[in-house]
Structure formats: structure tokens, C-alpha cells
Amino acid sequence: MERTAPRVGKPGPGEIASVVVLALAFAVPFISESPLVYSITNQILIAITAAFSVYIMLRMDLLTFAVPSFMAIGGYTVALAALKGGVTDTLLLAALAFSVPALVALPLGALVLRLRGVYFVLVTFVLTEIVQLLLFETPGLTGGSNGLVGMPATTLFGLSLADNRAVLFVAAGLALAAALITAGVTSYFRQHFAAIEENEVLAQSLGLVVWRYKVLGFVVAAGLAGLAGFSLVNMLLTAHPTSFSPISSVNYIGYTIIGGRSSMLGPIVGSTLLVWATNIFAIRGEYSQGLFGVLIIVVVLLARGGLLGAVRSLLLWVQTVRARASGTAPTSSPTVAPKSSPTTRVAP
């Protein structure tokens, strides 16, 4: 009997559940008419779309601060296309919002991702500052500190998507597209990404061209951030530098790590809870980053798997306690236990 290798491209339960959850977002406009609910749902969907960008890079153990940069590139591309090019078709704008940041990421990634992970983190950090500078210092193109205002409403097949409800549909559609892309890429390349995350040197020694997969991930992550940028600009009908501040990168990292980096549901759970909490407790923007920073530290110290990992561990613990009470051992080994130790490095 010949056993074959584990398949490459099969989405797991986490990926499927994530796509389903985001598809459910389309139901919100039918359930509620409250502007507050619309506004929070919009913000959550944008946060999720952007957090997927962080999630993809974390699959390869790479931390990216560049999410706001690529959001800005995507958002400004859309604003310029609408204002100067007269493009309002949502599908076309979405394609632009994905591909322009992705094209910017390609040479940058090819250059930087051959270096060690730390340098990559640094470069993404610097990139956010550079993009801010460019947005402020090129008023001819970007409107400088005024931003680009007065964007027309987007359309779909000639239909205007102007009202609150339609804007929410666009945000949900973009988030769903982002979820499908994330699920597709991370499940198709699951073995490659996991190998890079766990033991890059071993993967290389077996012939994997590691930097190519990192660049691929980076390009897709940039595209997803671009979609989030489109979503944000579409909600505000304005593209403004402050929407893409360097420090907001901490939020997207926070959503992902606090929610749980080991499954696609992590960024969804993290974004939903944290955006909701920020709104409900009326935490002012500048404090929320501080709060997220503290939460990230707590998660890293106490629950590496984030909220999702903590829930899993709890369920496993309950299962074990029950099994012990009834005198039988649990049937399956705890394969979903949160992973802990960092990758083995090989001494030269």
C-alpha cells in the first residue's frame, strides 16, 4: 500500500470557518439599521482585512509593520483613480487596490527578504515613515496634509453604492475577498510556510527556495493591505495621511497576535473584540495603541496562542479533566496545544 504525501492545497477547518464567518457579515445590513452598528461593523471588517496581511507574514514567522504603508498605497490609488481617472467601478478599484501595492512589494521584498528576518522587520518599520513623508510632501499628487477629499461613491455594474448599507456591503465584499485569498494562499502553501516558520535552515538544506516564498507572501500581504486601504477610504470618502499613521501598524499586529496567530480565525476574533472594545469603552485612539501594546506583552508572556489558543487549551483541559473523572484517557493527543518554543537555529 503506497501512502502519498500530505496534500498541498486543502483548506482546513480554520480557513473554511473564517470564510463562512465573513460571508455572514453580509447579513448585518438586513438585521440592523443602526448607524453605530454599521460603523463598528465597517471598522471591524477593515481591521480584519488588514490583519490578514499580518497573519500571512506571521505564517513564515515574519513580523510586518508595513500594513499601513500598503493600505495607504491601495487607498490613495483608489482615490486617485476615482478623482482623477473617473473610475468608480468597485471591482476595477478593488483590482487596482490589490495590484498596485503588490507591485510595489515585489521588488522591495525581493531585495529585503533575502536578508535575515530582523532586517525585514526594520525595513517595514522604516517604510511606514517613508510613506507618511511622501504623502505629506507631494501635495500635487496626494493633496499633502489636506488629503484627497470629495471622492465619488463607488458603483457596481453601474449601480451606485452610496448609502451606509452599500458601503458596508463593499467592506464585507473586500473582507470576504481577502479571506478567500488568505485561505487559498496559506492552505496551498501550508507545508512550505510551516517549514519556513519552524526551521528555515533545514528547509533550505532540503532545496526549498525560502526567499521566493517569503516574497510571494509579502506580495499577497501587500495586496490585502491595499484592499483594507480601499475599504477605509471608501468608508471615509477621503484619503488622508492620518488614516495610515505608522503607529497604527501596532493595531493590526495586535489584532492578529491577541486573537491568535495560529489560525485564520485569530485575526477575525482579535479584530472583532478589540475594535468593538475600543468603541464601547470609547478608548481614545492614542490610548488604544498603548492598551494593545500591553495586551500583546500579556499574550506573549502568558498565552502564546492568543485568545484562540487560550480557549483551545481550556477546552483540552476540560476534556482531560472529564476523561480522568470518567476513568478513561482522552482519545486523541493534544495536537492543537499552542506551540511554544522558537525555531531551532543551527550553529555553523
Next chain:
Amino acid sequence: MTQATHAANRAAADGELRVEKISKRFGGLKVFDDINLTLAPGDILGVIGPNGAGKTTLINIICGKLAPTHGRIFLGGEEVTAKPFHSLSRMGVVRSFQQTNTFRTATVRENLARAVRFSGGSADVWRRLDELLARFGLAERQDEQSDKLPYGQQKMLGLLLAYSTSPKVLLLDEPAAGLEGRERTRVDDFVQHARADLGCSVLIVEHDMDLIRRLCPRIIVLDAGRSLAEGPPAEVLSRRDVIDAYVGAIDEEDA
């Protein structure tokens, strides 16, 4: 069997490794100078020397993980000096690691599947692998997470990962380090199998002199940055200068 012959023929055509006058420095620190060696398909070469002699560095240079300061490396006549690590692996120069080195949270099967996939291997690798898994007591542990295996089996898995890429030149960095007596004979078994199945050449860095004597018709002694002696183990290991270089170290385990 025809397949093994075929593999051997192919390797004979393009598998010869030639290392010419390699030297390596890290800044002002000289690791070694002027190392030469040739490995024809099917050869088994032992590399011994006291700790710090540059044995692992030599493997790191041949496999492309480090670039040499001077000198050149050829594979089947083509120069491959300082080619990237992954390219050399794809060309058939594959190494194992001194420490246990697996994809820790992946199962044994997933580990091997990654090795086969990353190296662009074909499905018939699995038939040979299944036999080796059975020999090394790993067949029934294929669905276990690799870092839950006992130390010795993790080391064997490390060797099998290199084997799964169907290498032409296999570089083994202390394959027996930390293994018990009975487990050590599995290394012999592995090397013989790899050579017979793949027609590859094998370079073994090792401190276990019994293993070296059993496996290697030819050895090189590295000491203080140079090649001290080369030849059959019986002859080389009885030389006075080799014994002197190795005093107090010859039966020492673990780097």
C-alpha cells in the same frame, strides 16, 4: 535493481565532487587553509580531527551555507563555489546536521513529505523510504510529532530527510554523535543503503573511530587549519603526528 544501476550511472556521469584549495577565514581567524578533496560517486570519505579543526565549517562550505575565502568547488565538472544553499541542495549536494534537526511540530511523515517536495522528488522515493523507516523503527511512529521522538530516532529522521532528497553527494555531520552503541550500527546501515540506493558519495565527519574504520576506506585528518594526513584509516590512524594531534581527543564524544 535496474533503478539503482540507473541511478549509479547517472551519478557517475555528473556526481563527482571536487574541492580545490579551499580556505576559510572569519575576519582575522583562520579556520583552515588549502583543503583538497575529491569524491567520486560511491566513495565514502571520513573527515576526522579534534574539535575546532574546521570539520563542520568544511561541510558548511561544500553545501553552500558559507562561502569559502579562497578556492573552488566543482560538481560533475561544473563550478558550484558559493552557490546558494538551496541551489546546491537541488543539484544534489545535501547535508545532515550535528544536532537533531527536524520540523519539530510536524509529524515524521510530514517531515519526509516536505523533504521530498522541496527537493522536487518523485513518488518512487517513498518506496525506498518506507523500507528504511521500517529498518530504523520509525515505520510505526510516522504519525507522531517529530520532536516527541527519542533523541536517537530524531537523529535518524534527520538522516532520512537528507536521503529523501535523493542526493548525489551526502554530507553527514557527526551522524553518530549522542547515539548509543546499538543505534550507531544504524548509521552504518544508513550509509550503505544510501550508497547502494542512490549511487551517491558520502562524506562523514565523525568522532567515533570505530564507525570511521568500519565505513570509510579513506579518511582525511584535519588539524589546526590544515590537512594533516590522508589515506586508509588503518595507515593514517597509526601515524605518530595524527596520534599526537588527537591525544586526549581520539575517543571523545560530542563536539
